[in-house]
Amino acid sequence: MTMKPPSLILLILAITMPTSLTYAGQMPDRIHPLRTQAGSGGHRIPGVSCLSWRLAVETDNIRDWDLVPSSCEGYVGHYMLGHQYRKDCNAAAWAAYDYAKGLTLKKDGKDVWVFDIDETSLSNLPYYARPDNAFGAKEYNETTFKEWELEGKAPAVPAILDLYKRLLKLGFKIVFISGKSESLRSITVYNMKKVGYYTWEKLILKQTSESGTTAMVYKSKERKELEEAGYRILGNMGDQWSDLLGTHVGNRTFKVPNPMFYIA
Numbered sequence: 001m002t003m004k005p006p007s008l009i010l011l012i013l014a015i016t017m018p019t020s021l022t023y024a025g026q027m028p029d030r031i032h033p034l035r036t037q038a039g040s041g042g043h044r045i046p047g048v049s050c051l052s053w054r055l056a057v058e059t060d061n062i063r064d065w066d067l068v069p070s071s072c073e074g075y076v077g078h079y080m081l082g083h084q085y086r087k088d089c090n091a092a093a094w095a096a097y098d099y100a101k102g103l104t105l106k107k108d109g110k111d112v113w114v115f116d117i118d119e120t121s122l123s124n125l126p127y128y129a130r131p132d133n134a135f136g137a138k139e140y141n142e143t144t145f146k147e148w149e150l151e152g153k154a155p156a157v158p159a160i161l162d163l164y165k166r167l168l169k170l171g172f173k174i175v176f177i178s179g180k181s182e183s184l185r186s187i188t189v190y191n192m193k194k195v196g197y198y199t200w201e202k203l204i205l206k207q208t209s210e211s212g213t214t215a216m217v218y219k220s221k222e223r224k225e226l227e228e229a230g231y232r233i234l235g236n237m238g239d240q241w242s243d244l245l246g247t248h249v250g251n252r253t254f255k256v257p258n259p260m261f262y263i264a
C-alpha cells in the first residue's frame with residue numbers, strides 16, 4: 001500500500017464532504033490524517049480499541065464517562081468529520097422513518113415525535129472540533145460553549161433535518177425537548193429556524209429551577225406532562241441515553257451517534 005501525503009488526503013476529504021458539514025478547515029492539525037484505523041486503545045481500558053470503545057458508549061455499556069480517552073481523540077475526530085458519522089446518522093433517520101411511515105396516525109394534533117436539540121437536531125461540531133475541545137478529549141468548558149451557543153451558528157444534522165421534514169409531511173407534531181437553558185430561547189429559535197426547523201408544537205427548554213435536575217429526570221418529567229396533556233409520543237430521538245431512558249419514553253426510541261460526551 002502506498003502512503004499518500006497527509007495534505008492530499010485532507011484535500012480529498014475536503015472535496016468529497018458536502019459543504020454544509022465541511023469542517024476540514026477547522027481540523028486541529030494534530031489529528032493525524034492517516035490514522036483512520038481503530039486507534040491504539042483507550043488509556044483507561046487496556047486492550048480495548050477506540051472502535052470498541054465507541055461501540056460500548058453507543059450501546060450504553062460504558063456509562064458515566066467523563067472524557068474521550070486521549071488516545072482516541074484522533075479516532076473520534078475522524079469519525080465525526082468523516083463519512084461514518086453521517087452514514088450512522090442516516091441509518092438512524094432511515095430506521096425512524098421506516099417505523100413512522102408504517103403507523104396509522106389519529107391526526108388529531110396529538111401524534112408527537114420528540115427530538116432532542118444539541119447533537120441531534122443541531123450540530124455543535126464546529127465547536128467541538130476546536131483544539132480546546134478536541135472532540136470531547138478535553139474538559140468541557142461551560143463559558144466557551146455558551147459563547148458558541150450565543151452565536152446561533154450551529155448547522156443542522158442533515159439526516160435529522162430531512163427526517164423532521166418527512167415526519168411533518170406524515171402529519172406528526174414535533175416537540176423539541178432540550179437541556180439548553182430557557183435563557184437561550186431566542187437564539188435557539190433563531191438558529192433552529194435559520195437551518196430549516198421552521199415549525200414545532202413545543203420547544204421545551206430547561207428552567208433555572210430545574211438546573212440541578214439530571215437530563216434523564218428533567219426529560220422524563222417533560223414527557224410525562226406531554227402525555228398528561230393528551231399527546232401520544234410515538235417516537236423519541238436523541239444522542240444521549242438520558243434522552244431515551246427514564247419514563248414516558250415513547251413507543252420507540254432512536255439513538256443518534258455521539259462519541260464525544262456523556263450526559264447523565
Ligand SMILES: *[C@@H]1O[C@H](CO)[C@@H](O)[C@H](O)[C@H]1NC(C)=O
Pocket residue numbers: 139141142143144
Ligand atoms: C474556559 O475557557 C476560557 C477561555 O479560553 C478560559 O479562560 C477558562 O479558564 C476555561 N475554563 C475552564 C474551566 O477550563
Ligand SMILES: *[C@@H]1O[C@H](CO)[C@@H](O)[C@H](O)[C@H]1NC(C)=O
Pocket residue numbers: 103104234251
Ligand atoms: C404506543 O404504546 C401504547 C402504550 O404501550 C399503546 O397503547 C399504543 O397502541 C402504541 N401506539 C402505537 C401506534 O404503536
Ligand SMILES: [Mg+2]
Pocket residue numbers: 116117118119120238239240
Ligand atoms: Mg443532545
